[in-house]
Amino acid sequence: NAGVTQTPKFRILKIGQSMTLQCTQDMNHNYMYWYRQDPGMGLKLIYYSVGAGITDKGEVPNGYNVSRSTTEDFPLRLELAAPSQTSVYFCASSLGSYNEQFFGPGTRLTVL
Amino acid sequence: AQTVTQSQPEMSVQEAETVTLSCTYDTSESDYYLFWYKQPPSRQMILVIRQEAYKQQNATENRFSVNFQKAAKSFSLKISDSQLGDAAMYFCAYRTLNYGGSQGNLIFGKGTKLSVKP
Numbered sequence: 001n002a003g004v005t006q007t008p009k010f011r012i013l014k015i016g017q018s019m020t021l022q023c024t025q026d027m028n029h030n031y032m033y034w035y036r037q038d039p040g041m042g043l044k045l046i047y048y049s050v051g052a053g054i055t056d057k058g059e060v061p062n063g064y065n066v067s068r069s070t071t072e073d074f075p076l077r078l079e080l081a082a083p084s085q086t087s088v089y090f091c092a093s094s095l096g097s098y099n100e101q102f103f104g105p106g107t108r109l110t111v112l
Numbered sequence: 113a114q115t116v117t118q119s120q121p122e123m124s125v126q127e128a129e130t131v132t133l134s135c136t137y138d139t140s141e142s143d144y145y146l147f148w149y150k151q152p153p154s155r156q157m158i159l160v161i162r163q164e165a166y167k168q169q170n171a172t173e174n175r176f177s178v179n180f181q182k183a184a185k186s187f188s189l190k191i192s193d194s195q196l197g198d199a200a201m202y203f204c205a206y207r208t209l210n211y212g213g214s215q216g217n218l219i220f221g222k223g224t225k226l227s228v229k230p
Contacts, residue, residue: 033216035218040222040223041222041223042203042205042220042222042223043157043203045217048217090157092157094216098216099216101159101218103156106156
């Protein structure tokens, strides 16, 4: 099992550009999460999903969108990138809300 | 809303010695989980140890143990026989068991950077 994979590992965007961060898990987990980690801070929840077709906002959803068309994939879309979105983005998954969350390796995004 | 506070931005320990990282949290809930995650320079988040709030017994995983004080809302991590590979950022995290709102997400502290001196 590959676990949770994220692409790309690094990306530099210009202000106003858009991009999609990919997240895939092969553990047949129902729950998936997107977090962002700003320098010197812990992770904060952007969006989460409890199953295919079901998503909801977390603590810091502004400027992002998600979709969950399959159990495996949970892409995060950035529209009109802003410098405030410079961060490291982590995707995570768990079998259920009580189970351990497994994290991907993260995507470092810089918006200039 | 729940909050997690780690008051030690940086800590240092000599190899083979013991170090304790502090964490306090604020919640009005009675049932929840607490976690310590390790984040080495590779950025990978690695679960170190977890504690269920309803369990009075402190969790232990090999050289890692916690001191869970529910009334004081304190959850410290003790690392015994520190090794060079223990050098990393350590994050304390809280997870609610309530089904309202964000389901199962983790609330993190700001982290403690641990250095291990040879």
